[in-house]
Amino acid sequence: MSFQDKSLQCSDCGATFTFSAEEQEFFQSKGYTNEPKRCPECRQARKSERSGSSYGAPRQMYPAICAECGKSTEVPFQPRGDRPVYCSDCYRKMRPSR
Numbered sequence: 001m002s003f004q005d006k007s008l009q010c011s012d013c014g015a016t017f018t019f020s021a022e023e024q025e026f027f028q029s030k031g032y033t034n035e036p037k038r039c040p041e042c043r044q045a046r047k048s049e050r051s052g053s054s055y056g057a058p059r060q061m062y063p064a065i066c067a068e069c070g071k072s073t074e075v076p077f078q079p080r081g082d083r084p085v086y087c088s089d090c091y092r093k094m095r096p097s098r
Contacts, residue, residue, distance in 0.1 A: 003028075010039040012046075066090050 003021035010017060017039035027035075038046065061074040067084030079085045086094065 006035070008035060010042050011037040012042040013039065015039050015041075068094070 003024040005021055006019045006024070007016050008019050009015070019035055023036075036043065059076045061076055062078050064073055064075050064079045064085040065071070066073050066087040068086055068090035071087050073085075073087035075085055
């Protein structure tokens with residue numbers, strides 16, 4: 001199938017953008033049936049909004065004391081006190097090999 005560049009209007013900002021033949025071919029290879037509604041800039045902005053703090057931003061870390069060696073450490077979850085917390089070195093030693 002032969003694709004040709006198309007001019008589309010962004011549903012967010014109203015700007016006209018080109019949906020290139022290469023992009024159309026890519027969309028088809030992924031099984032996408034709809035054309036993009038947003039220009040590349042608005043797509044990127046929306047993608048950044050959706051990812052929020054999940055990607056790129058540092059994780060919330062919580063202070064803890066390792067149950068094995070007693071060293072102060074930080075972990076990416078709030079320790080509850082009902083289960084032991086380990087520093088990364090002790091955790092690596094205790095974790096079963098994959």
